[in-house]
Amino acid sequence: MKKFACRCLRMSLLMVAALNPLVYAAPDPALEKQIDELLANMSLTEKIGQTQLRDWGTYAEKDMPAIKQAVRDGKIGGFLNVTMSSVNKYAFEELQRIAVEESPKKIPLIFGQDVIHGYKTIFPIPLGQAASWNADIVKQGARIAAEEATTDGIRWTFAPMIDIARDPRWGRIAESLGEDPYLASLLGVAMTEGFQTEDPTDPTAMAASAKHFVGYGATEGGRDYNTAYVPEGLLRDVYLRPFKANVDAGLMTIMSSYNTLNDIPATANKFTLKKILRDEWKFDGFVVSDWNAVMEMIPHGFAADAKHAAELAANGGIDFEMHTDTFEKYLPELIKEGKFSEADLNTAVRNMLRIKLRLGLWDNPYPRGNREQVLLNEKFLAAAETAAEESFVLLKNDKKILPLNKKQTIAVIGPLADAPFEQLGTWIYDGEKKDTRTFLPALKKYLGNDKNIIVAPGVSYSRDKSTAGFAAAVAAAKKADVILYVGGEESVLSGEGHSRGDIRLPGVQQELIAQLAATGKPLVQVIMAGRTIQLDQTLEQSTALLMAWHPGTMGGPALVDVLYGEVSPVGRLPLTWPIAVGQIPYYYNHMATGRPATDKNYTRIDKIEQGVFQHQPGNSSNLLDYGHKPQFPFGYGLTYTTFTYDNLQISAKEIGLGKTLTASAVIKNTGKVAATEVVQLYVQDIIGDVTRPVRELKNFQRVFLKPGESQKVTFTLHTDELAFHNQAMQLVTEPGQFNLWIAPNAEEGLQTSFMVK
Numbered sequence: 214m215k216k217f218a219c220r221c222l223r224m225s226l227l228m229v230a231a232l233n234p235l236v237y238a239a240p241d242p243a244l245e246k247q248i249d250e251l252l253a254n255m256s257l258t259e260k261i262g263q264t265q266l267r268d269w270g271t272y273a274e275k276d277m278p279a280i281k282q283a284v285r286d287g288k289i290g291g292f293l294n295v296t297m298s299s300v301n302k303y304a305f306e307e308l309q310r311i312a313v314e315e316s317p318k319k320i321p322l323i324f325g326q327d328v329i330h331g332y333k334t335i336f337p338i339p340l341g342q343a344a345s346w347n348a349d350i351v352k353q354g355a356r357i358a359a360e361e362a363t364t365d366g367i368r369w370t371f372a373p374m375i376d377i378a379r380d381p382r383w384g385r386i387a388e389s390l391g392e393d394p395y396l397a398s399l400l401g402v403a404m405t406e407g408f409q410t411e412d413p414t415d416p417t418a419m420a421a422s423a424k425h426f427v428g429y430g431a432t433e434g435g436r437d438y439n440t441a442y443v444p445e446g447l448l449r450d451v452y453l454r455p456f457k458a459n460v461d462a463g464l465m466t467i468m469s470s471y472n473t474l475n476d477i478p479a480t481a482n483k484f485t486l487k488k489i490l491r492d493e494w495k496f497d498g499f500v501v502s503d504w505n506a507v508m509e510m511i512p513h514g515f516a517a518d519a520k521h522a523a524e525l526a527a528n529g530g531i532d533f534e535m536h537t538d539t540f541e542k543y544l545p546e547l548i549k550e551g552k553f554s555e556a557d558l559n560t561a562v563r564n565m566l567r568i569k570l571r572l573g574l575w576d577n578p579y580p581r582g583n584r585e586q587v588l589l590n591e592k593f594l595a596a597a598e599t600a601a602e603e604s605f606v607l608l609k610n611d612k613k614i615l616p617l618n619k620k621q622t623i624a625v626i627g628p629l630a631d632a633p634f635e636q637l638g639t640w641i642y643d644g645e646k647k648d649t650r651t652f653l654p655a656l657k658k659y660l661g662n663d664k665n666i667i668v669a670p671g672v673s674y675s676r677d678k679s680t681a682g683f684a685a686a687v688a689a690a691k692k693a694d695v696i697l698y699v700g701g702e703e704s705v706l707s708g709e710g711h712s713r714g715d716i717r718l719p720g721v722q723q724e725l726i727a728q729l730a731a732t733g734k735p736l737v738q739v740i741m742a743g744r745t746i747q748l749d750q751t752l753e754q755s756t757a758l759l760m761a762w763h764p765g766t767m768g769g770p771a772l773v774d775v776l777y778g779e780v781s782p783v784g785r786l787p788l789t790w791p792i793a794v795g796q797i798p799y800y801y802n803h804m805a806t807g808r809p810a811t812d813k814n815y816t817r818i819d820k821i822e823q824g825v826f827q828h829q830p831g832n833s834s835n836l837l838d839y840g841h842k843p844q845f846p847f848g849y850g851l852t853y854t855t856f857t858y859d860n861l862q863i864s865a866k867e868i869g870l871g872k873t874l875t876a877s878a879v880i881k882n883t884g885k886v887a888a889t890e891v892v893q894l895y896v897q898d899i900i901g902d903v904t905r906p907v908r909e910l911k912n913f914q915r916v917f918l919k920p921g922e923s924q925k926v927t928f929t930l931h932t933d934e935l936a937f938h939n940q941a942m943q944l945v946t947e948p949g950q951f952n953l954w955i956a957p958n959a960e961e962g963l964q965t966s967f968m969v970k
């Protein structure tokens with residue numbers, strides 16, 4: 214057994230390097246005293262009331278008089294997802310008035326909503342934001358969302374979603390921050406900080422809710438709400454890491470997930486909700502169950518009936534029951550029967566009150582108003598445009614067809630060039646298509662007229678199976694200098710409950726692209742989608758390929774700016790892009806295998822001779838048809854210039870445990886355009902107490918370089934950042950040999966090695 218050093222505490226801090234835990238998250242005796250005083254006088258009914266989160270559409274809109282009475286009686290802790298019509302706005306304020314003026318203890322309600330990537334000003338979907346590799350952009354997006362949502366009194370959001378997602382079939386990958394625990398931790402914390410601010414009593418602050426706790430991204434086959442098996446080491450090193458980073462940064466609330474984790478529903482999983490979250494991490498915010506998830510333990514076959522579900526969830530660690538009312542109905546009996554303790558109820562209520570107090574809801578219970586000045590203001594729209602530009606990933610650019618020039622005649626084809634609703638993406642409660650700026654009008658504005666634009670969509674929506682528009686599209690293509698195809702997936706094809714088994718372009722888009730390519734004209738393909746797409750022959754047929762995700766309100770102008778070179782692309786893939794669905798799950802940081810595939814040690818299916826002995830084509834970890842590489846690796850992305858990496862240096866060949874290594878390389882812009890390179894630091898722990906990933910991202914830096922300019926980029930790496938969970942589930946850094954790369958993506962780069970002693 215190797216020597217190891219346990220560096221658990223320091224490790225957790227290093228994981229969110231440069232992000233300071235927010236001060237309000239420290240224990241506050243005065244606040245705890247306030248909770249004691251409130252709690253001491255609350256009846257059982259009022260206590261249980263604090264655990265009840267009611268869905269607006271299901272309850273309030275159906276029977277307002279009954280809901281008002283329930284609030285007056287202290288039976289409700291908050292509401293979720295109020296769509297802000299004027300009627301609802303009035304009712305919303307009236308309910309809060311009843312809570313703070315007429316309910317027994319005058320405890321304010323908390324209003325929560327899925328403000329996932331914007332409220333009115335919609336930013337790129339989270340996966341797109343992750344492609345920016347830019348924590349400032351992500352933080353600013355959350356800040357703006359919070360400034361907008363709080364005008365309407367929404368002080369709690371169900372974001373960030375930090376489920377590590379390694380399967381693009383899963384529709385919710387669109388809401389995720391990708392496949393990598395380092396990147397998702399960093400960006401997830403940035404989002405939380407943007408929502409919560411350093412002082413959550415600020416009326417523009419919202420409590421964040423990291424979700425979904427935990428393992429939801431690992432649901433089998435990408436099927437939503439499904440089974441997840443995650444061994445404890447992987448859970449701790451990968452799936453839990455972004456949550457831990459957020460808790461350490463002062464996260465206020467957590468949402469449990471729908472899936473079962475190792476056969477126990479996450480809604481009543483004492484191991485994750487109690488042992489890890491409370492005992493180990495000392496999380497003191499509240500845990501909300503997901504929508505209807507308490508009752509869903511019945512079809513899961515875990516709870517016999519609603520009463521049993523309440524018992525399991527309440528004992529399992531849920532403080533706030535979303536949508537259903539099993540706590541209200543059954544906790545009194547369960548307490549009498551000794552199946553749930555009033556002490557545990559008090560703990561749940563404490564967690565609720567602590568967050569309500571930290572948000573300062575007593576001082577600012579009502580919408581802060583000023584909607585007209587705040588929502589969709591020019592500053593916010595400009596930020597959303599920058600975020601969209603930074604999210605785009607250039608995947609191919611043959612013959613330097615991009616950037617386009619204004620003199621070219623351009624045939625704009627495809628279903629998403631002017632689809633205001635679709636480009637907003639999943640989870641937009643309040644975003645409206647009337648506010649969206651699409652590509653086509655933005656292009657006309659940019660060019661000053663439409664004499665060089667020929668429009669022929671070819672298909673009317675992404676799943677359209679009609680080929681009736683093909684002839685016009687091909688005719689347009691023939692007349693143009695360049696074909697710009699803007700296609701992909703409509704917004705509804707990703708997101709919750711919207712997984713796909715076939716991740717190619719839906720409808721007849723592939724056929725349309727084939728016909729357009731056959732004209733011989735250069736074809737620029739822009740994909741808007743909530744996941745990676747199996748490209749098939751469209752990759753070959755496209756001269757250039759730009760991934761634009763679902764870019765949000767300002768997607769159109771952003772696309773014009775990037776396509777015409779007003780700004781250079783900077784996005785990098787936050788996930789591995791597979792060649793085909795048959796490779797999934799496919800992620801760069803997989804464990805080392807006993808027979809790693811190389812270009813030489815296997816034979817592709819079409820090269821295997823008939824009747825050959827079974828070992829002849831080589832036995833390594835590959836797929837005969839798709840090989841051993843993805844279409845594009847994690848971290849990949851091109852821009853309008855090229856960079857070279859040289860002169861990799863490390864400060865020492867050997868370092869002691871607890872010490873810091875410095876690694877540097879010189880990056881040079883060798884092209885003719887100024888652009889940003891995302892310089893990535895990867896490490897491989899070659900031998901471990903458990904097998905270790907072939908590479909792990911440890912850090913990155915974005916460097917902006919003018920043509921011909923070079924810069925030495927320096928990283929520091931503390932040995933605690935090399936820690937992982939060993940067989941005994943200790944977080945350890947093991948001495949031994951490590952590989953290190955400074956690289957433009959997860960497959961290339963300059964490599965060296967060092968020893969930890």
Ligand code: BGC
Pocket residue numbers: 293294327371424503504709
């Ligand atoms: C989703 C959550 C969401 C909640 C409230 C659920 O169906 O899984 O992510 O926050 O609904 O709308």
